[in-house]
Amino acid sequence: MYTTKIMFTDYQIQGPWDEFFQAPGVPHPAFQAIFEALNHTRKEDYLALHKEAERALIRTGITFVVYGDKEGQEKIMPFDLLPRIVTSQDWNRLEKGLIQRIQALNLFLDDIYHDQKILKDKVIPEELILSASSFRKECIGLNPPKGIWNHVTGTDLIRNPSGEFLVLEDNLRCPSGVSYVLENRELVKRAFPHLFEKLSIRPVETYPDMLFEVLDHICPGVQEKRFGVLTPGVYNSAYFEHSFLARKMGVELLEGQDLVVENDRVYIRTTHGFEPIHAIYRRIDDDFLDPKVFRPDSMIGVPGLFQAYKKGNLALANAPGTGVADDKAVYAFVPEMIRYYLGEDALLNNVPTYRCGREKDLGYVLANLDKLVVKATNESGGYGMLMGHQASKAQRDEFALKIQANPRGYIAQPVVDLSQAPTLVGDHFEGRRVDLRPYVLYGKDIKVLPGGLTRVALRPGSLVVNSSQGGGSKDTWVIQDDQGGDHA
Amino acid sequence: MLSRVAGSVYWLFRYLERAQNTARFINADFNQYLEDQDHQGNLWASLVAVTGDQEFYQEHYSSYSRESIIHFLTLDEDYDNSLYRCVVQARENARSIREIISSEMWEEINSLYLAVTEYRRNEGRGTDPFAFCKSVIHSCYLFIGLFYSTMNRGEAWHFGRLGMLLERADKTSRILDVKYFILLPDPAWVGTAYDNTQWAALLKAVSGLEMYRKIYRRINPRDVAEFLLFEKDFPRSILHCLQNSEESLRILSGPQKNLVRLRTDLETANVAEAMQMGLHEYLDNLQNRMNQVDLDIFQGFFAPKLSSETRKDHGYLGQHQS
Numbered sequence: 001m002y003t004t005k006i007m008f009t010d011y012q013i014q015g016p017w018d019e020f021f022q023a024p025g026v027p028h029p030a031f032q033a034i035f036e037a038l039n040h041t042r043k044e045d046y047l048a049l050h051k052e053a054e055r056a057l058i059r060t061g062i063t064f065v066v067y068g069d070k071e072g073q074e075k076i077m078p079f080d081l082l083p084r085i086v087t088s089q090d091w092n093r094l095e096k097g098l099i100q101r102i103q104a105l106n107l108f109l110d111d112i113y114h115d116q117k118i119l120k121d122k123v124i125p126e127e128l129i130l131s132a133s134s135f136r137k138e139c140i141g142l143n144p145p146k147g148i149w150n151h152v153t154g155t156d157l158i159r160n161p162s163g164e165f166l167v168l169e170d171n172l173r174c175p176s177g178v179s180y181v182l183e184n185r186e187l188v189k190r191a192f193p194h195l196f197e198k199l200s201i202r203p204v205e206t207y208p209d210m211l212f213e214v215l216d217h218i219c220p221g222v223q224e225k226r227f228g229v230l231t232p233g234v235y236n237s238a239y240f241e242h243s244f245l246a247r248k249m250g251v252e253l254l255e256g257q258d259l260v261v262e263n264d265r266v267y268i269r270t271t272h273g274f275e276p277i278h279a280i281y282r283r284i285d286d287d288f289l290d291p292k293v294f295r296p297d298s299m300i301g302v303p304g305l306f307q308a309y310k311k312g313n314l315a316l317a318n319a320p321g322t323g324v325a326d327d328k329a330v331y332a333f334v335p336e337m338i339r340y341y342l343g344e345d346a347l348l349n350n351v352p353t354y355r356c357g358r359e360k361d362l363g364y365v366l367a368n369l370d371k372l373v374v375k376a377t378n379e380s381g382g383y384g385m386l387m388g389h390q391a392s393k394a395q396r397d398e399f400a401l402k403i404q405a406n407p408r409g410y411i412a413q414p415v416v417d418l419s420q421a422p423t424l425v426g427d428h429f430e431g432r433r434v435d436l437r438p439y440v441l442y443g444k445d446i447k448v449l450p451g452g453l454t455r456v457a458l459r460p461g462s463l464v465v466n467s468s469q470g471g472g473s474k475d476t477w478v479i480q481d482d483q484g485g486d487h488a
Numbered sequence: 489m490l491s492r493v494a495g496s497v498y499w500l501f502r503y504l505e506r507a508q509n510t511a512r513f514i515n516a517d518f519n520q521y522l523e524d525q526d527h528q529g530n531l532w533a534s535l536v537a538v539t540g541d542q543e544f545y546q547e548h549y550s551s552y553s554r555e556s557i558i559h560f561l562t563l564d565e566d567y568d569n570s571l572y573r574c575v576v577q578a579r580e581n582a583r584s585i586r587e588i589i590s591s592e593m594w595e596e597i598n599s600l601y602l603a604v605t606e607y608r609r610n611e612g613r614g615t616d617p618f619a620f621c622k623s624v625i626h627s628c629y630l631f632i633g634l635f636y637s638t639m640n641r642g643e644a645w646h647f648g649r650l651g652m653l654l655e656r657a658d659k660t661s662r663i664l665d666v667k668y669f670i671l672l673p674d675p676a677w678v679g680t681a682y683d684n685t686q687w688a689a690l691l692k693a694v695s696g697l698e699m700y701r702k703i704y705r706r707i708n709p710r711d712v713a714e715f716l717l718f719e720k721d722f723p724r725s726i727l728h729c730l731q732n733s734e735e736s737l738r739i740l741s742g743p744q745k746n747l748v749r750l751r752t753d754l755e756t757a758n759v760a761e762a763m764q765m766g767l768h769e770y771l772d773n774l775q776n777r778m779n780q781v782d783l784d785i786f787q788g789f790f791a792p793k794l795s796s797e798t799r800k801d802h803g804y805l806g807q808h809q810s
Contacts, residue, residue: 061598234584247587258490269491271789
C-alpha cells in the first residue's frame with residue numbers, strides 16, 4: 001500500500017517558483033499540515049477521488065463552449081483536485097494591492113469620461129486613450145450610480161521565479177470564471193471533508209451575496225427592487241456561469257429578448273405582462289448592449305437600454321466604457337494612475353511592458369521578437385498572441401508585419417517564467433504553470449473574494465493557461481490569519 | 489415569470505414527454521410477432537404513420553424495415569421528433585432555465601442527454617434498442633418524480649405540468665390510432681386472439697393493461713377506446729390529462745375557453761359516438777382541438793407584446809409545432 005506521498009517521488013522544483021515546495025520533498029512551512037494529511041491518503045483513493053471529481057463536472061453539466069470548435073460543443077474545464085494554496089501573509093499583501101489598483105482604475109475611468117485631467121497633465125498620452133477602440137465617446141459625461149464604474153474585476157496575477165506577484169491583465173469588462181471558483185471548492189470539499197475541518201480555509205461561497213450587495217448598492221431607490229443577470233444566451237461560452245450566478249443570487253436570468261424599454265424605463269416580459277427591472281449585472285459586451293447606441297446589428301442587446309441607464313432608471317454593472325482600462329497599452333500606465341490619483345506607489349507591480357505605439361519600444365520589440373510575448377491590445381482569452389521564444393521564424397516574421405501595420409494595436413512583454421504547482425499527470429504529480437485570478441467587487445467598499453481561479457497550463461512547460469487554449473483549473477485556498485481576521 | 493422562461497419550461501416537458509412516448513411506441517409489445525410473421529413490416533410502418541410524418545420518412549428512407557424505422561424514431565438527427573432530437577431539445581430548454589428547476593432535475597435530464605448522445609455516437613451498436621428505450625422511459629419517470637417532489641407548486645411547475653399533460657394526451661390519442669394503421673391480414677381476423685393481442689399491446693404501451701383489466705377484464709376494441717379516451721381515473725387517458733391541464737391553466741389564469749369546451753365535450757361523450765364517427769376521424773378531430781389549446785397558450789403567455797413594440801419577436805427555444 002502506497003500513500004499519496006509516492007506520487008511526489010520524481011517531482012522537480014528547479015527553475016520557476018514552486019507554489020508548494022521550498023526544497024525537494026519539503027513544503028513551505030505553512031503547507032506542512034496539508035502535506036501530511038495528503039500522506040495519510042492512499043494513492044488509489046486519491047486517484048479515485050480525482051476521477052469522481054471529473055465525473056461530477058460532466059454529470060452536473062459544468063461546461064463551457066470553445067469558439068471555433070464544432071458548434072455547440074460543450075467541454076468541461078479540466079480540473080485538478082490538488083488545491084493551490086496561498087498563505088495569509090501573501091494574501092494580505094495581494095488584497096491591499098488589488099484594492100489600491102481598483103480604486104485608481106475607477107478614478108481613471110471617471111476622469112477620462114469627464115475632465116480628462118490625467119491627459120491634460122500629460123501623465124498618459126492623450127492620443128493613446130482617444131485611439132483605443134474600447135474608448136466609448138457615448139460615455140463622455142456619464143455619471144454611473146455612486147460614481148462606480150468597475151463593479152466586478154478579475155485581475156490576472158502571475159508569480160515570477162523570486163515569488164513576487166505581478167499583475168498581467170486587468171479584466172474590467174465581463175471577467176468570467178468565478179463560478180468555477182465556487183464549484184471547484186465544492187468538489188474539493190466533497191473529496192477531502194476531513195482536511196477541511198482541520199484547516200482554516202477562508203470561504204468563497206459568499207460571492208453571490210457580495211455581488212447581490214453590489215447591485216443593491218447601485219440600484220436606484222425604488223420600493224420594490226428587481227435585479228437580473230443579462231446573458232447573450234445558451235450558446236455563449238460562459239452561459240453556465242451566467243445561469244449559476246442568477247440562481248445563486250435568486251435573481252432573473254435575462255436575455256435581450258426578455259427586456260423592453262418604454263419611456264426610458266426598462267421592463268421584463270412576463271406571463272402577466274411587463275414588469276420593471278432596476279439593476280442588471282450584464283455579461284454582454286458594450287458593443288452588443290444596445291443596438292441604438294453601439295453596434296446596430298446586435299441581436300442580443302436591448303434597444304434603448306443605454307438611454308434608460310443614462311437617465312438613472314437602471315443600474316448596470318459594469319458600467320459601459322470600462323473596457324478602455326483593459327486595453328493592454330493603457331495597462332502599462334496603471335502604476336502612473338495610482339501615483340496620480342492616490343499619491344501612492346503601486347503595491348503590485350506590472351510586468352514590464354513595451355508599447356509598440358512608441359517608436360523606441362517598437363524598434364526594441366521588432367529586434368527582440370524571439371524573447372518577447374506580443375499581445376494585441378484589445379484582445380483577451382489568449383487570442384491574438386505570439387509567444388516569441390516558441391514561435392517559428394516564419395510566425396515571427398508574419399507577426400512583425402502585423403505589428404508594423406498597426407503599432408498602436410500591440411504591446412510586448414518579456415516572457416515571465418510563471419510559477420508552478422503540483423498537478424496530477426497520469427498517476428503522479430508534476431509541476432505545471434499557474435496563474436491566479438482573484439475577483440474584486442466594488443460596491444459600498446472594495447472587497448476581494450479570498451480565493452480565486454487558479455488556472456493551470458496542462459501541457460508540460462507551457463505558459464498559456466487560458467481555458468480556451470486547453471488550460472485547466474484548481475481550487476485556490478487562502479489560509480486564514482492566525483488572528484482569525486476576516487478581510488472579505 | 490418571464491415569458492421566455494415559461495415557454496422553455498413548457499417545451500422542456502413537451503419534448504421530454506414526446507421522447508418518452510416515442511420510446512413507448514417502440515417498446516410496445518409488437519415485437520412479440522416480429523420474428524415469424526410475414527406482415528411485420530406493416531406493424532412497424534404503422535408506427536411511422538401515427539407520427540404524421542410519413543412524408544419525411546419517405547424522402548429519407550427507402551424501405552419500411554424494422555432497422556430503418558427504429559433509426560428514424562430514435563436516432564435520426566434531421567427528424568425533429570426523433571427521440572434523440574427530443575431529448576436534445578428538452579435538455580437545451582432545461583439548460584436555459586437551470587435557475588428555475590431543481591438541481592436534481594437538471595442532473596437527471598443531463599444524464600439522460602449524455603446517455604442518449606452516447607447511444608447515438610455508437611449508432612446504437614452494442615445496445616438492444618428495446619433495452620435502450622426502457623432506460624429512456626425510466627429516466628423520464630425519474631425526472632417527473634423529481635418534478636413532483638422537488639419543485640414548488642408555483643407558476644413554473646404549472647407550466648411544466650401543462651406541457652407534459654397536453655403532450656401526453658396527444659400521444660395517447662396517437663397510440664390509440666396505431667390500430668387504425670395496422671391492417672389485419674384478413675377482415676375475418678377482427679375480434680380474434682390475434683387482434684386482441686394487438687389491442688393488449690397498445691394498452692401495454694401506455695402502461696395501462698393492468699389498470700384496464702381491473703375495470704373491463706376482457707379485451708375488446710370498444711372498451712380499450714373507452715378506457716384510453718374517457719377513463720378519468722387512468723393517468724394517461726385523454727380525459728384525465730385534459731382535466732388536470734385545465735386545473736393548471738386555471739391557476740395560471742390562462743386562456744381556458746377552448747380547453748374547457750373540449751373537456752366538457754369529452755365528459756359528456758361516449759364511446760359509441762366515437763365509434764360511429766370512426767375512431768380515426770374522432771381522434772383526428774381531438775388532436776386538432778388540442779393543437780388549438782396549445783396555440784392559445786402560446787399567444788396568451790409566451791408572446792406578449794407592448795403596443796408600441798415594432799421589434800420582430802425572436803421566439804424561444806422550443807419551436808411551435810402544430
